[in-house]
Amino acid sequence: xxxxxxxxxxxxxxxxxxxxxxxxxxxxxxxxxxxxxxxxxxxxxxxxxxxxxxxxxxxxxxxxxxxxxxxxxxxxxxxxxxxxxxxxxxxxxxxxxxxxxxxxxxxxxxxxxxxxxxxxxxxxxxxxxxxxxxxxxxxxxxxxxxxxxxxxxxxxxxxxxxxxxxxxxxxxxxxxxxxxxxxxxxxxxxxxxxxxxxxxxxxxxxxxxxxxxxxxxxxxxxxxxxxxxxxxxxxxxxxxxxxxxxxxxxxxxxxxxxxxxxxxxxxxxxxxxxxxxxxxxxxxxxxxxxxxxxxxxxxxxxxxx
Amino acid sequence: xxxxxxxxxxxxxxxxxxxxxxxxxxxxxxxxxxxxxxxxxxxxxxxxxxxxxxxxxxxxxxxxxxxxxxxxxxxxxxxxxxxxxxxxxxxxxxxxxxxxxxxxxxxxxxxxxxxxxxxxxxxxxxxxxxxxxxxxxxxxxxxxxxxxxxxxxxxxxxxxxxxxxxxxxxxxxxxxxxxxxxxxxxxxxxxxxxxxxxxxxxxxxxxxxxxxxxxxxxxxxxxxxxxxxxxxxxxxxxxxxxxxxxxxxxxxxxxxxxxxxxxxxxxxxxxxxxxxxxxxxxxxxxxxxxxxxxxx
Numbered sequence: 001x002x003x004x005x006x007x008x009x010x011x012x013x014x015x016x017x018x019x020x021x022x023x024x025x026x027x028x029x030x031x032x033x034x035x036x037x038x039x040x041x042x043x044x045x046x047x048x049x050x051x052x053x054x055x056x057x058x059x060x061x062x063x064x065x066x067x068x069x070x071x072x073x074x075x076x077x078x079x080x081x082x083x084x085x086x087x088x089x090x091x092x093x094x095x096x097x098x099x100x101x102x103x104x105x106x107x108x109x110x111x112x113x114x115x116x117x118x119x120x121x122x123x124x125x126x127x128x129x130x131x132x133x134x135x136x137x138x139x140x141x142x143x144x145x146x147x148x149x150x151x152x153x154x155x156x157x158x159x160x161x162x163x164x165x166x167x168x169x170x171x172x173x174x175x176x177x178x179x180x181x182x183x184x185x186x187x188x189x190x191x192x193x194x195x196x197x198x199x200x201x202x203x204x205x206x207x208x209x210x211x212x213x214x215x216x217x218x219x220x221x222x223x224x225x226x227x228x229x230x231x232x233x234x235x236x237x238x239x240x241x242x243x244x245x246x247x248x249x250x251x252x253x254x255x256x257x258x259x260x261x262x263x264x265x266x267x268x269x270x271x272x273x274x275x276x277x278x279x280x281x282x283x284x285x286x287x288x289x290x291x292x293x294x295x296x297x298x299x300x301x302x303x304x305x
Numbered sequence: 306x307x308x309x310x311x312x313x314x315x316x317x318x319x320x321x322x323x324x325x326x327x328x329x330x331x332x333x334x335x336x337x338x339x340x341x342x343x344x345x346x347x348x349x350x351x352x353x354x355x356x357x358x359x360x361x362x363x364x365x366x367x368x369x370x371x372x373x374x375x376x377x378x379x380x381x382x383x384x385x386x387x388x389x390x391x392x393x394x395x396x397x398x399x400x401x402x403x404x405x406x407x408x409x410x411x412x413x414x415x416x417x418x419x420x421x422x423x424x425x426x427x428x429x430x431x432x433x434x435x436x437x438x439x440x441x442x443x444x445x446x447x448x449x450x451x452x453x454x455x456x457x458x459x460x461x462x463x464x465x466x467x468x469x470x471x472x473x474x475x476x477x478x479x480x481x482x483x484x485x486x487x488x489x490x491x492x493x494x495x496x497x498x499x500x501x502x503x504x505x506x507x508x509x510x511x512x513x514x515x516x517x518x519x520x521x522x523x524x525x526x527x528x529x530x531x532x533x534x535x536x537x538x539x540x541x542x543x544x545x546x547x548x549x550x551x552x553x554x555x556x557x558x559x560x561x562x563x564x565x566x567x568x569x570x571x572x573x574x575x576x577x578x579x580x581x582x583x584x585x586x587x588x589x590x591x592x593x594x595x596x597x598x599x600x601x
Contacts, residue, residue: 036401040415046430046474047418053433065444066434119327126320134324134331141335143531143587147559147576151345151354151569152338175330182327207319236423238538239556243564253425257542260429269433280426287421288414295417295482 054078054274061269077268081275086265087258088247094275096248097255100166101235101282104251108170109230112177113223119178120185121211125197135182142179150243157244164246172244173234181226188222189215221293228290229297232283252279339580346573354569363574373575376553379465383554384533387472391529392522394473395480400510402481403488413485417478424475428542431471432458458544461551468543468552475539476532480525487521488514527590534583555579 049066054077056070083093090096123135153172154163162168192215200210241251250258256279260272287294349359367373398416402409419427434440437456445453457467491514499509515522537556544552555575563572 032401032404032406036406036412039398040412043415043419043474043478046434049434050430061439065447066440067444115326118323122320122323126317128317128320128324131320131324134328137331137336138327140587140591141331143583144335144339145534145556145576145579145583147535147556147572148342148580149334149338150559150576151563151572152341153334155354156334175334178327178330207317207323232421236425238423238425238541239560243560253423253538256429257425260432261542261545269436269439272429273433276426276429280422283421283423284418287418291410291414294421295413 050273050277054081054270054277056270058268058270074270077270077274078278080268080271081259081278085259085271085275087250087255087262090247094252094255094259094278097250097252098278100245100249100255101252103166104169104173104241105231105234108173108177108234109227111170112174112181112230113226115174116178116181116226117185117216117219117223118211119182120187121189121215122207123182123186124189124192125210125215126207135186138179138182146176146239150239154243163244164249166245166249169240169244169249169251172240173237176240177230177233180229184222184226184229185219188219192218224290225293225297228286228294231286232294235282342573343577343580346570346577348570348573350569350573352567352569359570363570364578367571367574367578370571372550372553373555373558375550376555376558379552380533380536380554382465383469383472383536384530386466386469387476387533388526388529390469390473391477391480392525394477395525396484396515398477398481399484399488402485413482416481419475420478422475424538425542427471427475428468428539428544431467431474432543435467435470459548461548464544464548464552468540471543472536472539476529480529483521483525483528484518487518490521491517523590523593527586530586531583534579 052069053061053066055073055075056064057072057074057076060071081093082095082098084091085093123131153175157163157168157171162171196214197210200214205213236253237251238253238257241254245251245254256275259275290297345354345356346363347358347360348355349357349362402412406412435442435456435458437443437454437459442453442455445455457463457470495513495517496509499513504513535556536554537560540546540552540554540557546553546557556579559572559576559579562568562575
């Protein structure tokens with residue numbers, strides 16, 4: 001690592017540049033990689049156990065060890081979790097919750113990003129008196145425990161007749177997605193060179209013209225970050241789902257919890273784990289596909305807490 | 306232009322129209338909703354909110370409720386331990402990843418993936434892993450240590466540590482990422498200078514790098530704390546607050562009072578206490594972060 005090249009002397013010129021190669025099995029490397037691998041195994045363990053358990057039959061689970069791979073692979077638990085598992089009186093499995101979650105997530109993501117990107121753009125390029133004050137309230141709002149705002153929103157939704165509906169939940173998600181997304185877009189648009197904006201104004205472009213023709217196409221990467229952030233966040237939400245929907249409109253997380261933690265009947269651990277994986281699958285797939293963008297999203301979204 | 310001298314109100318009209326959702330959210334929901342809850346926490350609302358003020362009655366009842374005290378104690382234990390452990394583990398992992406190692410991306414991907422999962426999924430997986438009859442404990446017994454017992458989810462004294470294990474598994478990846486970004490921001494010359502001076506690596510980290518990363522630590526601290534106060538889904542999924550009331554937390558108290566026990570006033574008082582906790586943490590931070598800049 002230490003790159004001490006001394007170009008003046010002839011001896012130095014002959015010497016190879018760069019770090020001195022270390023033996024691959026130096027003590028330092030063994031400790032370093034050893035620790036990392038052990039920690040990585042610990043982090044992977046729950047995922048492994050989830051998958052393995054979901055592929056076993058119940059007799060095998062009762063006898064065996066949770067780490068052992070299935071002797072007989074069965075997909076029955078997956079089928080049951082998806083289509084037959086019961087929550088209360090409904091016995092149509094997680095599929096209902098899955099489709100509810102899709103119907104919640106898609107419009108919430110689209111609406112919250114559309115609103116927040118325009119807001120961020122207005123805050124960055126079209127400041128007006130008071131705009132910063134509203135923005136500050138918005139950001140502080142992101143830190144207020146949701147519990148404080150739960151009931152007032154129940155009243156608001158009841159007043160407009162949307163309490164318990166998917167539309168109501170979409171509105172709630174759009175509201176609570178706003179602080180972090182607005183911050184994300186405002187910071188992005190603020191970094192766009194001002195000359196570009198001024199040139200467009202001189203050419204007679206207005207608020208919407210500049211947004212649609214200049215800002216929007218330039219901001220595509222940040223849109224992807226915002227989508228990742230929102231899809232995982234909304235898909236994983238539990239609190240809003242349980243407060244603002246009814247059993248037939250429950251999102252997937254709420255339904256999953258009801259299936260697994262129901263006190264009736266015999267516990268079927270394999271079905272429970274299959275259901276758990278299915279619920280975690282959407283954010284996991286997004287995570288593994290998006291890679292670095294996800295990291296960027298959470299670094300920005302970390303503000304959400 | 307209709308008016309000869311366009312009034313102040315109509316300047317940037319489009320921007321103002323576009324900001325209406327933001328303004329409504331900020332003022333009506335965030336500000337209005339919070340004030341509403343605080344005001345109603347001084348009433349005796351039961352099934353429906355009503356404005357019959359009873360002073361601090363709800364708060365007195367709250368602080369004499371055993372369940373609330375258990376919730377606070379649990380949150381304190383969980384909060385302090387998860388702060389300490391996630392900062393230490395997150396920093397150590399970041400420092401290990403920062404040693405110019407191979408497969409850095411692979412390791413980072415592995416450490417961070419739990420963060421993509423919901424607390425519900427996390428709680429349910431760990432509920433299964435910590436199952437006293439069939440989970441990890443049974444595997445260890447099978448290895449020959451027949452008297453081994455580790456059943457945090459069924460033992461009221463240690464249940465909160467069972468939740469802590471799951472919480473750390475889910476959240477340390479994020480801390481690691483933030484710390485790694487902080488470490489990457491440290492000037493390479495600092496390391497060179499320390500090496501020239503013959504300072505051992507651990508000392509460089511402890512006395513030079515960590516003090517330099519103060520802003521990163523503070524931001525992380527605020528983020529973790531704001532997350533801890535909201536602790537809810539994990540408990541619901543993993544233990545449901547049990548055994549008994551041993552793993553109750555404030556956020557769950559609020560939900561149960563508002564939507565199950567039909568005791569709105571208690572829910573409002575409890576959530577106002579949560580707000581107060583966050584404010585105590587947030588206001589000094591905001592002052593340091595933003596107040597300082599204006600002066601400088």
